[in-house]
Amino acid sequence: AKEYGRANYQIYAPFMTGSTPYEELLLERELREALENHQLQLHYQPQICLKTGALAGFEALVRWHHPQRGILGPLQFIPFAEKRGLIASIGRWVLFEACRQLKAWHDAGLPKVPVAVNLSPLELRQRDVLADIQKALATTGLAAQYLEVEITESVLMQQSNPAQHNILRALQALGVGISIDDFGTGYSSLAYLKRYPIDKLKIDRSFITDTPHSVDDVAIVTAIIQMGRSLQLKVLAEGVETAEQQALLTHLGCDLVQGFGLSRPLPAHQVPSWWHRWGTQPLFA
Ligand code: C2E
Ligand code: MG
Ligand code: MG
Ligand code: MG
Numbered sequence: 058a059k060e061y062g063r064a065n066y067q068i069y070a071p072f073m074t075g076s077t078p079y080e081e082l083l084l085e086r087e088l089r090e091a092l093e094n095h096q097l098q099l100h101y102q103p104q105i106c107l108k109t110g111a112l113a114g115f116e117a118l119v120r121w122h123h124p125q126r127g128i129l130g131p132l133q134f135i136p137f138a139e140k141r142g143l144i145a146s147i148g149r150w151v152l153f154e155a156c157r158q159l160k161a162w163h164d165a166g167l168p169k170v171p172v173a174v175n176l177s178p179l180e181l182r183q184r185d186v187l188a189d190i191q192k193a194l195a196t197t198g199l200a201a202q203y204l205e206v207e208i209t210e211s212v213l214m215q216q217s218n219p220a221q222h223n224i225l226r227a228l229q230a231l232g233v234g235i236s237i238d239d240f241g242t243g244y245s246s247l248a249y250l251k252r253y254p255i256d257k258l259k260i261d262r263s264f265i266t267d268t269p270h271s272v273d274d275v276a277i278v279t280a281i282i283q284m285g286r287s288l289q290l291k292v293l294a295e296g297v298e299t300a301e302q303q304a305l306l307t308h309l310g311c312d313l314v315q316g317f318g319l320s321r322p323l324p325a326h327q328v329p330s331w332w333h334r335w336g337t338q339p340l341f342a
Contacts, residue, residue, distance in 0.1 A: 085141045091121055097120070097154075098325075099119055100119075100323055102321065104314070107314055112332060148186075149189050162329070173236060174207065175207045175208075175238065186224055190204065190206075206234070234257065238259050256291060265297060268305055286310065296317075
């Protein structure tokens with residue numbers, strides 16, 4: 058984790074801990090300005106089909122180019138944004154920008170693959186996500202089939218929240234894909250898997266990291282892949298870093314992989330050239 062942090066963006070002590078009310082106020086103002094001054098940026102991490110090696114989609118991951126602090130990762134400001142009521146504006150920006158970018162890539166001849174955006178639990182409760190998504194698709198011209206939302210298990214655990222249920226059903230009816238992010242780290246109840254219209258499970262990186270050496274993790278990953286298959290869900294493994302991990306996942310019949318071993322999240326301008334190179338090289342060359 059340290060290595061990853063160093064390579065991607067500077068690590069600062071989390072803003073929230075030990076900051077004074079004055080510092081928080083300052084930060085809130087900076088974050089508002091970040092939205093207006095185009096300091097937020099999306100990076101796109103490729104998702105690869107294990108069977109064919111083809112690009113299967115992108116996950117959009119937000120970063121903040123802070124004028125003084127450098128590039129900040131989402132974990133350094135999304136929790137703060139939630140706390141200060143700024144998550145709706147940020148989430149809306151992420152959604153529109155991801156749809157706009159994908160449509161531009163499709164029009165430019167890149168493969169027609171979907172983009173996934175992350176929705177935090179709070180967003181699903183506070184924002185009119187459905188209206189935002191319909192508007193983003195209509196405005197950018199991206200077809201609904203090319204958009205996915207990633208939500209964590211915690212969202213689905215509140216025993217049948219009707220509003221939430223309706224949102225997910227409506228998204229499914231639109232053709233928007235629904236993925237469970239960080240699968241396996243949330244709760245032990247799997248009842249939500251049959252209650253909600255889910256398309257994909259993303260096995261949390263914590264289960265992948267110590268494979269193939271950890272017998273326990275291999276057992277857990279095997280079980281998740283089998284369950285996913287039985288329920289006719291696509292299964293994606295997050296955080297794939299080594300050729301051994303990829304070989305194991307191929308052997309186990311995992312559908313999709315995402316991780317630094319395939320590609321780090323890329324700024325948009327690097328994606329077309331990445332894709333051209335990708336098309337001509339084997340997995341883990
Ligand atoms: P996530 O959705 O589980 O995204 C995967 C995270 O794992 C990303 O970190 C990605 O860079 C990192 N990752 C991918 N492959 C590897 C790997 O092989 N090794 C390691 N060590 N890490 C890998 P990132 O970009 O820092 O994002 C962290 C989390 O922040 C995301 O976790 C997601 O929950 C949240 N997030 C990101 N963008 C947004 C956003 O636009 N809105 C909201 N609400 N949350 C976001
Ligand atoms: Mg995600
Ligand atoms: Mg994830
Ligand atoms: Mg994760």
